[in-house]
Amino acid sequence: MSDPACFAIGDLARQTGTKVNTIRFYEEIGLLPCPMRTASGRRTYNAADVRRLSFIRHGRSLGFSVDEIRSLLALSDQPERDCGEAAAIARQHLRDIEERIARLQTLRSALVGVAASCDGGRAADCRVIEAIAGVALPANA
Amino acid sequence: MSDPACFAIGDLARQTGTKVNTIRFYEEIGLLPCPMRTASGRRTYNAADVRRLSFIRHGRSLGFSVDEIRSLLALSDQPERDCGEAAAIARQHLRDIEERIARLQTLRSALVGVAASCDGGRAADCRVIEAIAGVALPANA
DNA sequence: GATACAATCTACAGTAGCTGTAGAAGCAAG
DNA sequence: CTTGCTTCTACAGCTACTGTAGATTGTATC
Incomplete structure (x- = not known):
């Protein structure tokens, strides 16, 4: 809403050099979580989303597949898990x-x-x- | 046919690490010329095709688009043309x-x-x- | 308050560059 | 002559977006 730490999809797009449609696509395939919505249904994002999306975009541009990125993100979403899996993905x-x-x-x-x-x-x-x-x-x- | 310098699509695939379907796809989009056919309609290839396909595959794996490869190939197919165009593609x-x-x-x-x-x-x-x-x-x- | 214009929404079609599958036909070995 | 692999055409499906249509919302200006 008027939360200063809270911004629209276009701002996220600008901050990460990503297209708006691509952000919605990443949400659809589960790379980005379903964001909060305003009363009128507009998506709202925060700094954590910028970091996550930057991670995704750089991973992609370096040749990681969406699935590999997904598993790295899952890992960082559940930091208690063993990280040998992340290392294996990395070594590959x-x-x-x-x-x-x-x-x-x-x-x-x-x-x-x-x-x-x-x-x-x-x-x-x-x-x-x-x-x-x-x-x-x-x-x- | 029985020409020793002449082989089938599967051999070309093996020699270049390309899938048979991909070779046919490259032919369809004009990266590879329509090859000679045996009496029964099977494609036959030669050493020049191996070189051309290797060029294509390596270009692709280095990030050249099909269109860029096409223009580089067109250039080498018409060696009388000015090569500034090739240099421009390369510089990009x-x-x-x-x-x-x-x-x-x-x-x-x-x-x-x-x-x-x-x-x-x-x-x-x-x-x-x-x-x-x-x-x-x-x-x- | 009316109006214009940009941003967002959903939904879906299109793109690049392959990859896989179905069903028929050819060919080589036993 | 049958078994099994290769090839054929044709087309559907895949990944990772990208673009478009038509409706809605938010905002700035008059």
Whole structure:
């Protein structure tokens, strides 16, 4: 209502860089709890929702699936539970994360090398395609 | 047919780690050319298809959209064209790639730090969630 | 108080990029 | 010739959103 610590869905959207529809979607699939409503039925949020949603968005952008995020959130919702489960989820990601970093770095250096030299050349001589193909097929290099 | 350099969709799938349905899907959306068919209508592929599909798969796993891959492939299909376009596509990705690397590295070191200490503890003390939340909300750290 | 305009509501359709399934046909081995 | 795997087409389903329609509410202005 007029509680200063209490704000609307649009504010939550702005604070977290999330679309309003996406917030409602997360509520629907149970990532966000059903919020309090005003007398007229509008959702109201607080600082805890900002943290939770930021957690979700960053998890997503780092490649965690909604289900993995769900289990991490469930864990933090029930802090008495053993956290080996969280560590297991995290470990599953570690290898994948390291591989992604390595491949992104390979691509990055290829792109950096190309950026200066490529403009105006012919595609036949273009190293971008070569670079990605090379990342794809190191055995052919 | 009995051409040794010519193989079936299942072989292409195995050689590239792609699902058969996905190969047909790429053909449908124009990423892969319509292949030759045997008399009975089965698709036949060759080494060039393996390279092209590997390029596509690696591009995808590195975060390139199908449309971006399409334009890179179009470029390599018409090597006489100017490659500034390819460089532009690449440059658009460079910034994003660097940001991803940075965030993945932040998460990586958080996960590495957690891995040894976390098992058996309580979720309340678990640093995995904290770590991801931290990556999510650096301003709160 | 009337009016305009933005924000919100529900409900549902559409998108990207696959993935799975059904049912028929082809092919290779025993 | 039968068993069993692969392939075929066609289409439905999935994940994670994103957009749109039409109604309602809240707010600022006259």
